[in-house]
Amino acid sequence: MTSHDMKACIDECLTCYRTCLGMVSExxxxxxxxxxxxxxxxxxxxxxxxxxxxxxxxxxxxAEHRQTCRACAEICEACAASCEAVGDMDTCVAExxxxxESCRAMAA
Amino acid sequence: MTSHDMKACIDECLTCYRTCLGMVSExxxxxxxxxxxxxxxxxxxxxxxxxxxxxxxxxxxxAEHRQTCRACAEICEACAASCEAVGDMDTCVAExxxxxESCRAMAA
Amino acid sequence: MTSHDMKACIDECLTCYRTCLGMVSExxxxxxxxxxxxxxxxxxxxxxxxxxxxxxxxxxxxAEHRQTCRACAEICEACAASCEAVGDMDTCVAExxxxxESCRAMAA
Amino acid sequence: MTSHDMKACIDECLTCYRTCLGMVSExxxxxxxxxxxxxxxxxxxxxxxxxxxxxxxxxxxxAEHRQTCRACAEICEACAASCEAVGDMDTCVAExxxxxESCRAMAA
Numbered sequence: 001m002t003s004h005d006m007k008a009c010i011d012e013c014l015t016c017y018r019t020c021l022g023m024v025s026e027x028x029x030x031x032x033x034x035x036x037x038x039x040x041x042x043x044x045x046x047x048x049x050x051x052x053x054x055x056x057x058x059x060x061x062x063a064e065h066r067q068t069c070r071a072c073a074e075i076c077e078a079c080a081a082s083c084e085a086v087g088d089m090d091t092c093v094a095e096x097x098x099x100x101e102s103c104r105a106m107a108a
Numbered sequence: 109m110t111s112h113d114m115k116a117c118i119d120e121c122l123t124c125y126r127t128c129l130g131m132v133s134e135x136x137x138x139x140x141x142x143x144x145x146x147x148x149x150x151x152x153x154x155x156x157x158x159x160x161x162x163x164x165x166x167x168x169x170x171a172e173h174r175q176t177c178r179a180c181a182e183i184c185e186a187c188a189a190s191c192e193a194v195g196d197m198d199t200c201v202a203e204x205x206x207x208x209e210s211c212r213a214m215a216a
Numbered sequence: 217m218t219s220h221d222m223k224a225c226i227d228e229c230l231t232c233y234r235t236c237l238g239m240v241s242e243x244x245x246x247x248x249x250x251x252x253x254x255x256x257x258x259x260x261x262x263x264x265x266x267x268x269x270x271x272x273x274x275x276x277x278x279a280e281h282r283q284t285c286r287a288c289a290e291i292c293e294a295c296a297a298s299c300e301a302v303g304d305m306d307t308c309v310a311e312x313x314x315x316x317e318s319c320r321a322m323a324a
Numbered sequence: 325m326t327s328h329d330m331k332a333c334i335d336e337c338l339t340c341y342r343t344c345l346g347m348v349s350e351x352x353x354x355x356x357x358x359x360x361x362x363x364x365x366x367x368x369x370x371x372x373x374x375x376x377x378x379x380x381x382x383x384x385x386x387a388e389h390r391q392t393c394r395a396c397a398e399i400c401e402a403c404a405a406s407c408e409a410v411g412d413m414d415t416c417v418a419e420x421x422x423x424x425e426s427c428r429a430m431a432a
Contacts, residue, residue: 022383029253029258046165049168064179070175071175071178122230144356258385287388
């Protein structure tokens with residue numbers, strides 16, 4: 001049931017989840033300033049949550065993973081844009097973009 | 109930030125989460141037969157997960173809660189239909205329909 | 217399977233989850249200063265996560281809910297202490313204490 | 325903050341989460357019989373949930389990850405035993421044992 005492409009998308013989602021949650025805790029909170037602006041932190045946390053849930057839907061193998069992957073692609077893009085604006089978050093920008101691309105393909 | 113309508117939708121999502129997860133464990137698994145058909149159990153688990161995550165997005169207050177609420181409404185309807193087909197799951201059918209309606213309004 | 221006491225503990229856990237996650241987003245992040253000190257935000261997020269998971273274990277009805285409830289009581293106490301130290305977080309202090317008490321009883 | 329050992333434990337937890345959730349959906353539900361006995365399915369789902377949450381606590385970097393890792397080790401052992409009793413679940417047995425060992429070391 002879980003195809004090769006879906007396995008790759010689950011990988012991306014869980015990697016993006018780890019990156020966003022780990023960076024908000026280890027990087028943004030200690031850095032302070034623009035890194036703890038409400039909208040930025042909210043997006044990081046929301047991106048982590050939805051990545052985790054998109055992986056969950058694919059692991060369960062329900063058809064509705066398309067909808068969560070589509071929503072996940074959008075929040076990954078929003079999170080990448082926020083990370084770019086804040087600066088000094090290249091790893092997170094790159095990971096969010098990769099996950100967004102993978103989720104868009106899965107939702108298509 | 110969290111409006112009255114959003115609070116009500118968070119309530120519905122967390123109630124639907126509890127109902128779906130509790131019923132799959134206490135009702136469907138012991139009942140067996142049609143209650144443990146793969147598609148039914150998967151939908152119950154996926155509905156519980158997405159309800160929980162939609163509440164999470166609203167609690168975080170990110171604009172992207174619309175996308176998760178829209179996806180949540182769809183899986184709640186699919187879960188309600190599956191519960192109706194299985195039978196003897198009236199509470200879950202009713203709760204999924206209520207949550208779907210609330211999430212659709214929130215996504216609009 | 218789910219006793220009256222367990223239902224009450226699930227209620228407390230989900231209420232504490234909502235309170236911690238909602239307050240970190242709506243109250244701590246906009247307030248800034250001591251409210252966004254790394255340890256405080258981490259504890260709020262960790263408390264929200266473990267409350268949610270303790271409820272999940274009780275809803276599944278597994279015996280290991282005792283261990284998660286015990287861990288949950290500890291992090292709720294730590295979160296309450298952090299909220300007291302930060303100040304202006306009485307609702308969260310009270311909710312974390314209530315949840316800690318309920319989880320301790322469930323773990324006993 | 326996240327040490328090499330902790331990164332390895334996060335890896336194990338997320339791998340065990342994927343294995344348990346994926347196998348309950350793709351293997352146990354279609355297989356039926358002993359694979360869908362209530363206690364077995366509950367343990368698989370509870371193990372998946374707690375593995376996911378233990379990873380979350382380590383990613384947040386809170387000291388209370390010890391308690392969740394300890395609880396996680398216990399449920400992983402219980403899940404491994406259940407998988408052995410059901411049979412034909414060697415991958416899951418091995419992964420749960422590996423995760424239990426890693427979590428025990430992290431909790432020590």
